[in-house]
Amino acid sequence: MAEAFDFDEVINRREVPALKTHRMVLGEDGMDLFPGGVADMDFRAPQPVLDAMTQRLAHGVFGYETVPDGLLPALTGWMKDRHGWNIVPDHILRAPNVLNSLSMAANLFTNPGDGIIVQPPVFFDFADIIAENGRCLVENPLVLSAGKYDMDFEGLEACAADPRTKMLFLCNPHNPVGRVWSKEDLARLGAICRQHGVFVVADEIHGDITFSGHAYTPFATVSEADAINSITCLSPAKSFNIAACCGAFTIVPDEGRRNAFKAENSRLTVNKNNAFASVAMEAAYRQGGPWLDAAVSYIEGNLALVLARLNDIPEVTLITPEGTFLLWLDFRALGLAQDDLTRFLRTEAGWAITRGIAFGEAGKGFGRLNIACQRARLDQALDGLDAAISKR
Numbered sequence: 001m002a003e004a005f006d007f008d009e010v011i012n013r014r015e016v017p018a019l020k021t022h023r024m025v026l027g028e029d030g031m032d033l034f035p036g037g038v039a040d041m042d043f044r045a046p047q048p049v050l051d052a053m054t055q056r057l058a059h060g061v062f063g064y065e066t067v068p069d070g071l072l073p074a075l076t077g078w079m080k081d082r083h084g085w086n087i088v089p090d091h092i093l094r095a096p097n098v099l100n101s102l103s104m105a106a107n108l109f110t111n112p113g114d115g116i117i118v119q120p121p122v123f124f125d126f127a128d129i130i131a132e133n134g135r136c137l138v139e140n141p142l143v144l145s146a147g148k149y150d151m152d153f154e155g156l157e158a159c160a161a162d163p164r165t166k167m168l169f170l171c172n173p174h175n176p177v178g179r180v181w182s183k184e185d186l187a188r189l190g191a192i193c194r195q196h197g198v199f200v201v202a203d204e205i206h207g208d209i210t211f212s213g214h215a216y217t218p219f220a221t222v223s224e225a226d227a228i229n230s231i232t233c234l235s236p237a238k239s240f241n242i243a244a245c246c247g248a249f250t251i252v253p254d255e256g257r258r259n260a261f262k263a264e265n266s267r268l269t270v271n272k273n274n275a276f277a278s279v280a281m282e283a284a285y286r287q288g289g290p291w292l293d294a295a296v297s298y299i300e301g302n303l304a305l306v307l308a309r310l311n312d313i314p315e316v317t318l319i320t321p322e323g324t325f326l327l328w329l330d331f332r333a334l335g336l337a338q339d340d341l342t343r344f345l346r347t348e349a350g351w352a353i354t355r356g357i358a359f360g361e362a363g364k365g366f367g368r369l370n371i372a373c374q375r376a377r378l379d380q381a382l383d384g385l386d387a388a389i390s391k392r
């Protein structure tokens, strides 16, 4: 019998200091806005994860620990079964979170002033990390054509050929435009980077969340040469809604770079075990599969709802996603400047979503909507948008 999961259950996220509901969701008149911003889910984590954490809590002693023996095999088993990637256990390093690994990679494998390529519109923290590490942002914008974003390989070649460019931050699948990059795309990107000595940092945190007909290809599986010329940042945080547990993995196939990472982890003392993160991650990878499949299919149902409702709102266009629970909406037909658009969405539609401009200039006039929420709440939010646009 199929297990039942209740993604319609409303959970008050204000009971904890959730970023999504603490930030930006009170309207100017104190009204509750629809919290469609921060990239996490409004769903309770899988029951096996909750059980594992409860059991760990009941033990009652939280002295220093080492990483549990079962954790890395749980990760390698998951990646092999789900995504066909045989990760060599020795290549895995624990990390506190994915962004920490990106920042460390920039710091370890490039010099101040070196260029790091990003492909906007892309997750805004990439640009922050590059700036905060004193590196230069090199933008190779994606190209939007016929409602779909693609990589600009000629632009990429030009960026990579600049001798000051040393690294590329890859977002696979791509937040916010929802592309699940094909093996061909990744192979082309990998070849350009190798030819020009550009090291690839693959952020694959959204890899588990892909829609029917689209499969995530880990960059490191494209070829052995690409694996060696890259690190991959993985985490169950998005897939199982456990971001606040703070746990991630960095896969570093090249031995020299792995040793550099280990030394830096040691210098910064970010190599301690978090008891709750470890048991949560192990349980998620071992027993969370059915929950994840059900969650993705619920999110696909939410996507279908948005598509159907937007039929009646021709001023707003959805860039159809292939994965992630983040929708990239094109509001440019409304003809509003970015600040006016934000104000309109907040005060008229009751929406608190992420401004497109946050993802780079290419995001002007767009917005990112998170649909990993209860369907009834999403429907209500769409009522708000519909009414606000009809009233204009």
Ligand SMILES: Cc1ncc(COP(=O)(O)O)c(C=O)c1O
Pocket (backbone or CB within 6 Å): 039, 096, 097, 098, 099, 100, 123, 171, 175, 203, 205, 206, 235, 237, 243, 248
């Ligand atoms: C592409 C991408 N990378 C990284 C993160 C954050 O990961 P972490 O919390 O593990 O640093 C996010 C969260 O939104 C994301 O979308």
